[in-house]
Amino acid sequence: MPTSSLLDAIRAAKAREDDAARELLIGVAQWADAHTTGALMPDLYGTYSHPDEEAYDAAEAAWTARFGMPGADTMLDLAGAGAPEVSDFAVTELSTALGRTRESGRLLVGDAIEAKHRLPRVWARLLAGQVTAWRVRRLAQATRGLSAEAAGFVDAQVAHVIHTAGPVVVDRLVLEASARFDPESTEVAECDTRANLYFDLDLTSPATSVGAASAVSADGLLDRADAEDLETAIRQIAHQLLLDGSTDDLAVRRAKALGYIARGQDLLPEADGEANRDDQATQDQRVAQDGRETQDGRAASASERRREPATDTPTGPGTRTAPRRVVVLTVHLSDAALTGAPQIDPVTGRLGLNLARLDNRHQLLTADAIREWCGTPGTHVIVKPVIDLAERVAVDSYEVPDRIATRIKLTRTTCSFPHCRRPAESSDLDHTIEYVPPDQGGPPGQTSTDNLAPLCRHDHRAKTHPSPAGRPWAVTGLSPGHWLWTSPHGQQYL
Template sequence: MDRGTHTTATALIDAVRERTTAARLAEAAAFVAVGDWAAAHTSDEVVGDPITALGEWHEESYVEALAGDHFLELGGPGAPVVAEFCIGEVAAARGCSFDAARRLVGDAVEVRYRLPRVHARIAAGEVDVWRGRRVAQATRTLTLEAAGFVDRHIAYVAYKATSGDIDRLVAEAAARFDPETTEAERAEADGGRHLTIELSDVGYADPLTGTLRGTVDIHGTLDLADALDLERTVAHVARQLVELGCDQDLDVRRSIALGEIARRCDGVTTLDYATADESAESDQRPIQRARREVVLFVHLDQAAITGTLNGFGPGIDACTGTTGIDLARLDTPGAPRGAVTVEQVQTWCASPDTTVTIRPIIDLNLEDAVNGYTPPDGIADHVRARWPRCVFPYCTRSSRTADLDHCRAYDDNGPRGQTSTTNLFPLCRRHHRMKTHRELRTGRRWTYRPTHPDNGEPPNALIWTSPHGQTYLVDRDGTRPWTPPDET
């Protein structure tokens, strides 16, 4: 390497180092600012105190306080309680979900009030924010004295402490300062059992090739006896599948077996492979099937109705000139949204004992309205298809489980047709409350309205205004901060 090349390489790595340091300091400053923001929205009450005076905090409307903004216990014992709605402002400012902002605010409160030494080192840029948050998440269940013990021992090594180091120190603090709880938790260790089915993780198996995946991951922790029983049953059904003509490898058969077990009811099973009829005949008894119900929301565009794509003929892609793959878009309550092949849907529905309900939505550009307050299923399905997610800034919750909110408040004495596809928008329950009720501190609330394209605003979008005057534009593509055209 010549001298010039060496100088250039040194400058580049120096730039990496400088920018990394700047990013660390900026992240630390933002984390401290979140803690300051939370501190400005606290009550005199602290975690661990009996919180019974909610009406005194919001004397104008005790009922509204119960249903609207209220104080949350985000830190451990001794930390102040924080107003719930102030978290929404943090979520919008950072461009993240409410749940992520709530975790961030909780960690900031824990560090600020219960881990002051760690807080000082984060503020000075000596400890990465993620390390400080890891400590905060581990200490939240400790008593105030135990958290202080951890703070004293971890602060000066927090920049290099591993997760194991933190967990061991927290366990020691719990045993020292709260031995009764530690013993009770040990006796109830089996309470950590769980089974998680990752229904939200359906999508592309290979994002580079666009290969569709119609599978989900499952993980959990079982009681040993339950695990042994499940293993025996899965292995037994996997062997049965071979006898019934399934030629998949063992891993695939085991996954199929779990689905078969799930559909059993009092000994009734859905096993139905190539040799099932032969097996039934040899046993002189039919193989019974449990009923399966499939509800499909079918979204049809012009190409599907006419059988053409942009006039190029049946199934021909105008861009590639080739036959396109047939896809179905999943849009079913309790299931994740996403695309799967039509062939996979056909497989799901192949059983003659499957009840299939198809609910068509033909044209989302048409408007519909009724005179009552509650929308009928057709309008509700239309709105949720148009807006697949909660329309609050940065929220990612499915509209299938969301409330339908009247953007212009419903008036019993108002005009006809107030419940319409143009006046209803999906809001998850938390954000519906935030839109409906006032903040405890400011007395203001979140508001939103449809955009006005005639005024230079994007079409088919919403503009939200926070209690502190921040504005955000929400459309089908997501959320972004919004500045009115006349202010740019």
């Protein structure tokens, strides 16, 4: 069979599998609807998300009154507040018919009920065949612990992108909904976390052997800004050790870097005598051949190991590079969050929290944490204006200036290759239409916001070099943030 026909057959089999899973989830929801009293589950949680004992007692009394005796069929609350309850024995029969355990069957039924009754927009897309069942189930499992209002917020925000939304996006949206609709619990959790920071070195536990007694374990829960600062220092000293001739692997050098930090040493000690210093050419050759980490101290990928090392780091005799103690955190927040003014949440209409988004780690934080970080002595804060992402910016040069790169990576936060979820901030920026130098007849403004796409290094190589089919991937820009990809076998992906 030709490879193109084989690929078509594989895609057809996958489509049938997706259709079957979709029909299964829809059928399970119908089975649950046929075995319910129609009573909706109350919100059994009160202030600060603590269980409401009275609500629990009332629900239990209603079940007992309905069935008359302990041990009879009961109604299960398998989804969140506002979803109908379902017969326990009906779930047991369905689980048996599907060859599932009771626990697995309850999880499946709970996902179907949660999606149909608490995520109606997402469910409508499932019925229309526009989203796979596994994506709907994953979202349903994430929203089950939210209030009905919070689940509705997630449904409205994610329904139009559920077919492509990755787990990071979904989880962050669920956390945002929880913070918006239950700000009290968020504040309590933040206070508890700050009060329970710790760092321990296990210096007292007896070693398992004399040979292992020379090392101790460490454990801790650190403030995020402090942890970012510590990570930067460890990474740079570990890389400096490599440049100084260390043959240890990255994990060992990171552990040793903590010792230099503990002794207050920003610079590695000079070796005694010229005999202990490497010749510059030998040093550069060792770094180039080592291939175990990148310039920033992290583990290198296979493609990065094949690239030439950076040459702008001074490593000559007598030269030591001090690690920079600069941590860059890209934060998005409002002016009200900066001043600490009370905020009426635009979604809930109630007094809520000022929230901030930390782009570097894809994390949502309270503005109180950001203000505390900014108040630390020596902190350098840069406030940038809001960027108009609809504005077209273009230059004639091949190199991409920061003002264009920032717009591209804010418009598309992940690699633009189909189904790739690698972050755009660490990806290459590729010219959708191949760049032609102006002195060779190329038009002006080729490097622009509508002719660039973020591509991770692997997918950039797939677009640049031919595959076994003899052709590379091809891409056509449709609009900012949207591309049409054509595979070497002619398959197209939007």
